[in-house]
Amino acid sequence: MLPQSLETIFERDLDQLPLPDADRWVPKEKRDLVPVAAVVAFAIFLMVGLMTVAGMRASSVLASPPVRPTSSGGRLIGPLPNEYRNAEFGYNLTVPAWLRVSTLPPANATAKGLLHSERFTGRSAEQERALVAAGPTAIPSWDLVIEVWQRDAFSAEQWAVQRDGCAAGCALGSTVIHGTSAVTAVWTESTGTTVHAFYFERGPNILVVRYAVGSEADRPQDVTPELLDQVVRSIGLV
């Protein structure tokens, strides 16, 4: 027989179950946007000022990639990352200053069900043009691609397997980024490029984030697999 009431036993025992680390479940505090905006504005002001002093034309601020980590007096100085926000599809990212949004249209722009696509690249506009001239590439290596698709009732796993490139030899998994579950997939293409993909179910749509690790010869300066993974894991869905 049970010596105590079930309520007592349940409370006594289940309250002993350890909780996950707080950083795995406590929602992040909202950032105070005013100081962040002020810091970003000041950084931009400072950058423009320094370039002007150096005799550079102001229009060169638009050159890509704009700024990179550099060394000064033996210390590594990294430019401030950019908070990138896409209000239409409800996501934001923290992107290093040396990645920019590509202005070239995606190779799959006319694909059925594709609602949105954008690519963050560490390549210069000239390097990108050369890449396109070499042939269409759905996932250019070392770039980070974000796509939003109508998912047509496909689950994230089904999407990875049936609609994306996760075929034989593909490793499926799952992760949680800032409280949102995602399916992950890693596969290697015939070219030797390894694709890392993350799938987030978003109501009737699916948000797909991919980056591809290619040959070292193609790797843009300061773009590493760790950096791209860090950008993916900065994603916030709203």
Place this chain on the structure above:
Amino acid sequence: MDRQERWEDLYRREFPRVYRAVAAVLRDDNSALDAVHEAFAEGLRRPPPDDVNLAGWLFRVAVRHARRADRRYRRVLAAQMRFTVSHTPDDFHTVLDRIEVDQLLRTLTERQRGIVVAQFYLGLDRDAIAQLFAIRPGTVAATLAQAKARMRMEANHAPSKP
């Protein structure tokens, strides 16, 4: 306080109880954490109609999500694909193995566990459980009776704890 802040506040307050309840039902900490996260996200997207019994709502949505996720994972496994999930250090399972409640719960089906935990740990009454699980109060009563009988039987046969 806006809706998101209010929801986050509720989540912080209720997380420990809801997480432990879900973990007891699923008998797995990672699945429970994912499921409660998903319930929290669903609450942000589609908040419950009222503030009554929000812990119960989170619990129910989390358990439902875990079932869906479990079905999906089994499908993928059936396709013989390599599947990897990272696990945190295992003190959760050490505690789970030690506590008497798990000895009782493991004799039940997942559905029975959900209803039993909702009543005996979250303190929900039969009508609230019926509403949350979209079943009739009579079904809740019958399920609880079966579950209690099974747990008593298990308790009678189990070696006594020091």
